[in-house]
Structures are given as structure tokens and as C-alpha cells.
Amino acid sequence: MNVLPPFSRLRFGELNSARARALEWHLRETFPGDTRYEVVQGDCNATIDATLARLADVAWAPMFAFVDQQAAEVHWETIRKLAAFRQDRRHGRKAEIWILMSPTMILKGVRGTNNAAFQRRVDRLYGGSEWRQIQRAFDGRTIIASDYRRQMVNLMRWKFEHELGYAVTHRIPMQMHDKVEIYDMVFATDHDAGDRIMRHLYNQAALREPEMMRQAKEAKSGQFSLFDDDGGVEDASAGQRLWRPEPCWDPTGADWWSYEDYLDENL
Known part of the structure; x- marks a missing residue:
């Protein structure tokens, strides 16, 4: 709400009705x-068409969508609609x-008590069953888990x-803080500034978070820090050592990828 330059239109989707009311009250206050x-209260997969329709007059403008899910709540079709909305x-x-x-x-949902229904949710997230190859x-x-x-x-x-x-x-x-990765953010853009934006954001986070700064200095020196207090020295390039952009790769190139299984599930 306070970002500069400011957004001209903002839409906040919230599934839970009580939280949606609380958010609206907070914003008004x-x-x-x-x-x-x-x-916009409700399932974003159901409300997306009406939400985008009310923004049709600014479809020409740059658009940023933050898709904040817990596991597999958002459908690929919803993502596709977001991607296709802008008329540049x-x-x-x-x-x-x-x-x-x-x-x-x-993984927790796939192995849960209602796993068959959850697996169908993951199918909807990815727009297909390719992910099941990784699961198998x-x-x-x-x-291993990190590869998964x-x-x-x-x-x-x-x-x-390759699809969008x-x-x-x-x-x-x-x-x-113990360096265990809990989730990932994926950023998709058509603008060459995307890499610079990500580096800038990570640098800013590293300057704010002492633990990130400590990890960056370890990455630079190759040694572990013995003391948490580093004298308050800031490193403007800290984020670049914690994160570097890497290209994605063709998932079907893995030795364990089976076209037979994929065809069986999609025919």
C-alpha cells in the first residue's frame, strides 16, 4: 500500500470470510x-474471472501478482489466466x-490420510500429472528429499x-535460521530487470537480517563465524553470495523419468 511508485489498483484475495473482513477493516482504518x-473473499480459482474483468480498463499496465498458497491451493488454470491478462x-x-x-x-499432503484427493489437487496446481514422476x-x-x-x-x-x-x-x-529450506518463491517475468530486482531484494534482506549477513560472510570466506557480533559491518553484496540465478532444466531428461507412466496417466 505504501510502495513507491504506488500501485494504481490493488486486489487482495482471501478464502476465509472472517480474515477477509478483518483485512478490509484494517485497510479502512x-x-x-x-x-x-x-x-475479494472466496476461492481465488472461482473469483479470478470476475476480479480480472473489473480490471479490464488497465489491462495494458504492468501487473504484479503475488500467489500466496500453503501447498496446492491454486490451479494452473488460474495462473494461466493471470499470465494472459496483461495486454502489452x-x-x-x-x-x-x-x-x-x-x-x-x-509431500505431507500426498502422504496424508486423504492422499488421493490431495494428489488431484496437485494435478490441478501443475496442470497435469508430470509431478507424479518426481513423486515416484x-x-x-x-x-533424496533435497532433490525432490x-x-x-x-x-x-x-x-x-515453456507452456506460458x-x-x-x-x-x-x-x-x-538453521539453514533448513522451508519453502521456495518462484518469480516469473518477461522483463530483463527481473534478475536485478531479485538481487536487490536479497541484498536488502541480507542487510536487515543478521543471520543472512552471517551466512553471506561465511560463503565469502569459506569459514564459519565463531561470533554472532561482527561489529555491525555491512556488505552490500551479501545477497549475491546467498542467491545466484540458475536456469531451469528439462525435467524429462532425468534417468528416472518414464514416458510410459506419463502416457498411462494422461491418456
Whole structure:
């Protein structure tokens, strides 16, 4: 709401009705007289068409969508609609999308008590059953947990680039203080500034968070810090050592990828 330059239109989707009312009350109290926003209560997969229709007069403008899910709540069809909404006739750029991906939560649901229904939810997230190839490889102990996480996020990036036509995607892992990766953010853009934006954001986060700064200095020196207090020295390049952009890869190139299984599930 306070970002500069400001957004001209803001739409906040919230599934829970009580939280949607609380958010709307908070926005009215905090930003009195601000008419740029609307809180849309309901399943975003069901409300997306009407929400975008009310923004049709600004479809020409740059658009940023933050897709904040816990595991597999958002459908690929909803993502596709977001990507296709912007009408940039000059450059052909699509909406920029920043989506939370949590393979850990997906794995928990896949192995839960209602696993068959949850697996269908994951099918809807990916717009197909390709992810099941990764799941089988993990269940068969062909890949380990860290590979599973990377492969699941990579598949989403691959689909952004090769099905939706995005020029660039980035994976940004989010860590706890013990360096355990808890989820990933995926950023999809058609603008060459995307890489610079991600570096800038990570640098800013590293300057704010002492633990991130400590990890960056370890990465620079190759040694572990013995003391938390480093004298307050800031390193403007800290984020660049914690995160560097890496291209996605063709998931079907893995030795364990089976076209026979894929065809059986999709025919």
C-alpha cells in the first residue's frame, strides 16, 4: 500500500470470510480514503474471472501478482489466466508472478490420510500429472528429499517458461535460521530487470537480517563465524553470495523419468 511508485489498483484475495473482513477493516482504518483496493473473499480459482474483468480498463499496465498458497491451493488454470491478462501490444510482456511453492507441504499432503484427493489437487496446481514422476522417484528412493524439492520447483519453472512463454524464472529458497529450506518463491517475468530486482531484494534482506549477513560472510570466506557480533559491518553484496540465478532444466531428461507412466496417466 505504501510502495513507491504506488500501485494504481490493488486486489487482495482471501478464502476465509472472517480474515477477509478483518483485512478490509484494517485497510479502512490504516488507509482512510484510499480507494485503490478491493478485498475479494472466496476461492481465488472461482473469483479470478470476475476480479480480472473489473480490471479490464488497465489491462495494458504492468501487473504484479503475488500467489500466496500453503501447498496446492491454486490451479494452473488460474495462473494461466493471470499470465494472459496483461495486454502489452508493444512488448508482449505478461503479468509478473511471484508464487510460493512448498514441496514439503505437498509431500505431507500426498502422504496424508486423504492422499488421493490431495494428489488431484496437485494435478490441478501443475496442470497435469508430470509431478507424479518426481513423486515416484522419491518414493522409490531414487532421489533424496533435497532433490525432490528442487525437482518440484523446477517443474513449475519449466512450465512457466515453456507452456506460458515467460522469458525468465527465478527460484529463491527461503531458509530458517538453521539453514533448513522451508519453502521456495518462484518469480516469473518477461522483463530483463527481473534478475536485478531479485538481487536487490536479497541484498536488502541480507542487510536487515543478521543471520543472512552471517551466512553471506561465511560463503565469502569459506569459514564459519565463531561470533554472532561482527561489529555491525555491512556488505552490500551479501545477497549475491546467498542467491545466484540458475536456469531451469528439462525435467524429462532425468534417468528416472518414464514416458510410459506419463502416457498411462494422461491418456
